[in-house]
Amino acid sequence: MTIAERRASRSGSRSESFAFANRTIAIPQLTPPPDSPFDDEDERAEFEAKLPAPSPVALPDSLGVATAPSIGVSAPPTPAETPTVWRISAELERGGYFASLQATEPATESTEQLGAVETEREIPGLPPVDGGKAALLFLLGACLTEGIVWGLPYSIGVLHEYWLGTMFKDGGAEGTLTMASTLPTAMLQFLGLPLxxxxxxxxxxxxxxQFAGVAIAALSLVASAFVTQPWHLVITFGILYPASGAVYLPFAANIFQWYHKxxxxxxxxxxxGTGIGGTVYPFIVTSLLAKIGYKWTMISMGVSFALLLAxxxxxxxxxxxxxxxxxSRDHATPRISWGWLKHLSPWVAFACIFITSLGGFIPLVWIPSFAVAVNATKPGGTALVALMNALTIPGNLLAGHLSDRLPVRFVMGVYCAIATAACLIFWGxxxxxxxxxxxxxxxxxxxxGCQPAMWATMIKVFARGDQNVPPLAFGIVMSLRSVxxxxSGPLSTALLKAPPMHGAIGAFGNTNYGTLISFVAAMTFGGTLTMFAFPSK
Known part of the structure; x- marks a missing residue:
C-alpha cells in the first residue's frame, strides 16, 4: 500500500484495528471533537469552572486501557511517515465528557498535556491520590527534607551565641554575625521566586x-568550619547554605500531584518538619560543640547533611x-502560562500572606525581651519561644485539616481574627x-504560627488543576514571606522607639511595646479583611 493510499484510508469512516495483548481489536473511528468556540485557554477555563462537575464516562475494558494508556496502531508506518501515537483521552466540552482518540506527536508529550486534575485521575497506571504507599513515601520525604533544611536556620541561636561568645568575642562583629544568622532564613524564602x-x-x-543544592549547602557547612573572619560566615552560611532551598521546593510543588482532597x-x-527540626537541632549542635569542638561540629554537620538529604x-x-x-533536535519545554494571574484570587492570597508576614515574625523575635522587661520568668522568654515552635507541629496538622474540610477563606479569616484578639488582650x-x-x-x-499550612489549599483554588501553577505560586508566596x-527587624526596632501610650493599661501603657503590639495586631487583622475577597471554592 502506498503512502497516499494509507492516508486516504485513514481519513475515511472505517474501523481501526489495534493489536493488543496478542489479539486484534476493531475500534470504530470516532468523530473528532468540534473546534473550540473559545478564543483562548483562559476563556475556556472560566467557562469550565462554572459548569457542574461531570461524571466521567467509563471507557470499555475492551480497549485495554486498564493496562496501557497509549495504544499503537497495528499497521507499521512507512519510513516516510512520522510515527503516530494514539491516546485515549477525556475532554470537557459543553458540560460533559466524551471519549476520543487523539493523535499526538510523541516528541511533544509533557505533564501539561495530561490535562487537568480531574481528567488525569482517570488515566490508568498512575498511583492513587490522597493515599497509598507512594503518596506516603513522598510525604515522608517532604517532611524530613523540610526538617533538615529549615531546622538549622530556625535554631541558629545556638551557633550565633558561640560565634559571639567564643570565636569572635573581641567585639565589633555583632552586626556581621547577626547578618550571617538571619540571612539564611530570608534567602531560603526569597529564592522561591527564581527557583x-x-x-x-x-x-x-x-x-x-536538587542534588546540586545538596552539594552546595553541604560544602557551605564544611567551609564554615574554617572561617577566620566574621564576614566569611556571611558568605558560607548566609549566602551559600540557602542553596538548600532547591532541595525542598520541588517537594512543595509536587505535593499537589499526590494530594487533592x-x-x-x-x-x-x-x-x-520545620517544628521538629527546630526542636531537635539545638540539642544536637549544643552536644557536638561541647564534645568535639566547633570545627568538627560543622564538618560533621556538613557530611551528615549530604548523607541524609541525598x-x-x-x-x-x-x-x-x-x-x-x-x-538536541527537539528542545520542547512545557509552556509556562501566567494567565492565572489575570484572576483576582491569586492576588488576594498574595496580599493576605504579605500583610500577615509583616507582623508574623515579630512575636518570636521580641517575646524574650518583653518577658525580661515585665519580669516574667516562669516561664521565661526562651521557654515561651520553644513552646511556640513545638505547638506548630500539631497546629499545622489541624490548620491543614480544617482548610480541607471548610472554605479556606473562612478558616484563614477566623485564624487571623483569633490571633488578633490574643495579641491585643493577652499580650497588650x-x-x-x-x-x-x-x-x-x-x-x-x-x-x-500555622497559617503556612493553608497556603496549599489557597493555591489549589486558583491553580484549577494546572500542574505548572504550584511551583510558580509557591515561589511567589515564599518571596513575599521573605520580605x-x-x-520585621527594622520595623520593630523603629516601633519600639515610641513612648508608652498615655493612660493605657497593661503593656500598652506600662512599656514601650504598645505601638509594636498594635502594629502586629493590625497586620494580622488585615489578613481577615483581605480573605473576604477570596473565593469560597
Whole structure:
C-alpha cells in the first residue's frame, strides 16, 4: 500500500484495528471533537469552572486501557511517515465528557498535556491520590527534607551565641554575625521566586538541581568550619547554605500531584518538619560543640547533611511523570502560562500572606525581651519561644485539616481574627502577667504560627488543576514571606522607639511595646479583611 493510499484510508469512516495483548481489536473511528468556540485557554477555563462537575464516562475494558494508556496502531508506518501515537483521552466540552482518540506527536508529550486534575485521575497506571504507599513515601520525604533544611536556620541561636561568645568575642562583629544568622532564613524564602519558574520550565532537570543544592549547602557547612573572619560566615552560611532551598521546593510543588482532597493536611504534615527540626537541632549542635569542638561540629554537620538529604531527593517523584527528555533536535519545554494571574484570587492570597508576614515574625523575635522587661520568668522568654515552635507541629496538622474540610477563606479569616484578639488582650492588656503571656504564646502559635499550612489549599483554588501553577505560586508566596522576614527587624526596632501610650493599661501603657503590639495586631487583622475577597471554592 502506498503512502497516499494509507492516508486516504485513514481519513475515511472505517474501523481501526489495534493489536493488543496478542489479539486484534476493531475500534470504530470516532468523530473528532468540534473546534473550540473559545478564543483562548483562559476563556475556556472560566467557562469550565462554572459548569457542574461531570461524571466521567467509563471507557470499555475492551480497549485495554486498564493496562496501557497509549495504544499503537497495528499497521507499521512507512519510513516516510512520522510515527503516530494514539491516546485515549477525556475532554470537557459543553458540560460533559466524551471519549476520543487523539493523535499526538510523541516528541511533544509533557505533564501539561495530561490535562487537568480531574481528567488525569482517570488515566490508568498512575498511583492513587490522597493515599497509598507512594503518596506516603513522598510525604515522608517532604517532611524530613523540610526538617533538615529549615531546622538549622530556625535554631541558629545556638551557633550565633558561640560565634559571639567564643570565636569572635573581641567585639565589633555583632552586626556581621547577626547578618550571617538571619540571612539564611530570608534567602531560603526569597529564592522561591527564581527557583519556581526554573523548575516549571526545566522539569527534566529537577532532580539534578536538587542534588546540586545538596552539594552546595553541604560544602557551605564544611567551609564554615574554617572561617577566620566574621564576614566569611556571611558568605558560607548566609549566602551559600540557602542553596538548600532547591532541595525542598520541588517537594512543595509536587505535593499537589499526590494530594487533592487532603492537600491542606498534607502540606501541614510537611511543614511539621520545620517544628521538629527546630526542636531537635539545638540539642544536637549544643552536644557536638561541647564534645568535639566547633570545627568538627560543622564538618560533621556538613557530611551528615549530604548523607541524609541525598536519599530523600530520591523520594521526590512526580505522580504524573515527565514522559520524555528533550533531545538536541527537539528542545520542547512545557509552556509556562501566567494567565492565572489575570484572576483576582491569586492576588488576594498574595496580599493576605504579605500583610500577615509583616507582623508574623515579630512575636518570636521580641517575646524574650518583653518577658525580661515585665519580669516574667516562669516561664521565661526562651521557654515561651520553644513552646511556640513545638505547638506548630500539631497546629499545622489541624490548620491543614480544617482548610480541607471548610472554605479556606473562612478558616484563614477566623485564624487571623483569633490571633488578633490574643495579641491585643493577652499580650497588650494583660501581658504584664506571666499567665497571660503564656496564654498569648499558646494561642498565637496555634493560629498565626500555622497559617503556612493553608497556603496549599489557597493555591489549589486558583491553580484549577494546572500542574505548572504550584511551583510558580509557591515561589511567589515564599518571596513575599521573605520580605516580611527582612523588614520585621527594622520595623520593630523603629516601633519600639515610641513612648508608652498615655493612660493605657497593661503593656500598652506600662512599656514601650504598645505601638509594636498594635502594629502586629493590625497586620494580622488585615489578613481577615483581605480573605473576604477570596473565593469560597
Amino acid at each position: 519556581g519558574p526554573l523548575f516549571a520550565a526545566m522539569p527534566w532537570h529537577e532532580r539534578n538541581i 487532603y492537600i491542606g493536611l498534607a502540606m501541614g504534615a510537611m511543614i511539621c 536519599p530523600l531527593v530520591l523520594l521526590n517523584k512526580r505522580r504524573i511523570p515527565v514522559s520524555r527528555f528533550p533531545t 492588656v494583660l501581658g504584664t502577667t506571666p499567665g497571660a503571656l503564656l496564654a498569648f504564646s499558646l494561642v498565637w502559635a496555634m493560629t498565626a 516580611g522576614s527582612l523588614t
